[in-house]
Amino acid sequence: ASLAAARYGKDNVRVYKVHRDEKTQTQTVTEMTVCCLLEGDIETSYTEADNKPVVATDTVKNTIYILAKQNPVDPPELYGAILAAHFPTKYSHIHAAHVNIIVHRWTRINIDGKPHPHSFLRDGDETRNVEVTFRRNEGFTITSKIGGLLVLKSTGSAFHGFHRDEYTTLKETWDRILSTEVDAQWTWKRYQSIAQVKADATTFDKTFEAARNTTLKIFAEDNSASVQATMYKMCEKILAEAPGVEAVEYALPNKHYFEIDLSWHKGLKNTGKDAEVYAPQSGPNGLIKCRVVRK
Numbered sequence: 001a002s003l004a005a006a007r008y009g010k011d012n013v014r015v016y017k018v019h020r021d022e023k024t025q026t027q028t029v030t031e032m033t034v035c036c037l038l039e040g041d042i043e044t045s046y047t048e049a050d051n052k053p054v055v056a057t058d059t060v061k062n063t064i065y066i067l068a069k070q071n072p073v074d075p076p077e078l079y080g081a082i083l084a085a086h087f088p089t090k091y092s093h094i095h096a097a098h099v100n101i102i103v104h105r106w107t108r109i110n111i112d113g114k115p116h117p118h119s120f121l122r123d124g125d126e127t128r129n130v131e132v133t134f135r136r137n138e139g140f141t142i143t144s145k146i147g148g149l150l151v152l153k154s155t156g157s158a159f160h161g162f163h164r165d166e167y168t169t170l171k172e173t174w175d176r177i178l179s180t181e182v183d184a185q186w187t188w189k190r191y192q193s194i195a196q197v198k199a200d201a202t203t204f205d206k207t208f209e210a211a212r213n214t215t216l217k218i219f220a221e222d223n224s225a226s227v228q229a230t231m232y233k234m235c236e237k238i239l240a241e242a243p244g245v246e247a248v249e250y251a252l253p254n255k256h257y258f259e260i261d262l263s264w265h266k267g268l269k270n271t272g273k274d275a276e277v278y279a280p281q282s283g284p285n286g287l288i289k290c291r292v293v294r295k
């Protein structure tokens with residue numbers, strides 16, 4: 001047997017950082033969960049129980065905290081790049097690092113119409129995520145993500161004209177509920193240095209907001225012929241808005257809501273145009289994926 005691939009490190013490292021602005025007496029918070037895995041000349045720690053090359057996962061955890069203290073944690077793309085580059089820079093036998101960051105929502109609370117200086121609420125399980133791989137002599141591959149954004153539209157979605165044969169029972173519909181959980185990501189052109197990543201810091205934030213707004217706008221306004229058709233429009237718009245992005249990917253579950261025929265009860269009409277009460281399904285669910293690149 002031989003070792004085909006190996007990477008190790010610390011996962012589920014929860015980090016909270018506060019920024020205190022003395023001038024405005026306003027505080028800003030960031031909470032994230034970090035995974036950092038290392039690759040390099042570590043084979044003998046697997047094949048020969050040789051621990052000399054092992055930078056302990058506890059050391060990786062400590063480094064996550066120290067670099068969060070010494071550097072900005074926003075945008076997560078920049079902190080992720082700083083963290084990923086640290087290990088191959090410090091340890092010559094580590095050649096690459098893979099960083100995944102999940103940024104949780106702490107939205108500033110408005111009290112009496114005014115943003116509160118140090119109070120926040122968790123408005124949803126939606127997260128902003130980042131994946132950074134740094135490989136020595138190859139630079140940074142950065143992917144930015146929206147995760148867990150639950151959206152539903154009660155009409156404005158259809159699905160008809162699909163292939164029919166002896167296996168098909170699905171009825172065509174011109175008016176259905178569309179409910180999904182947005183898993184969207186966009187991969188940036190390769191960066192060669194932290195300086196280049198830092199120079200784009202505001203672009204990462206602006207592109208995240210633009211991609212989220214584009215997703216919501218097209219989801220709401222597109223008279224959807226299918227999940228496929230609607231998600232493609234989202235990808236096209238994000239590519240058009242973000243010249244630094246090379247590819248956009250979406251994975252959208254189609255979370256079905258079934259009509260309930262209640263006609264057995266005194267002829268109660270609750271199907272087709274009379275449908276009002278539905279049964280939301282936990283599964284099975286459709287899953288529609290795509291990756292869109294520039295021509």
Ligand SMILES: O=c1[nH]c(=O)c2nn[nH]c2[nH]1
Pocket residue numbers: 159170225226227228254286288
């Ligand atoms: O939007 C949809 N795409 C599909 O591929 C599909 N299949 N069943 N329902 C569906 N809805």
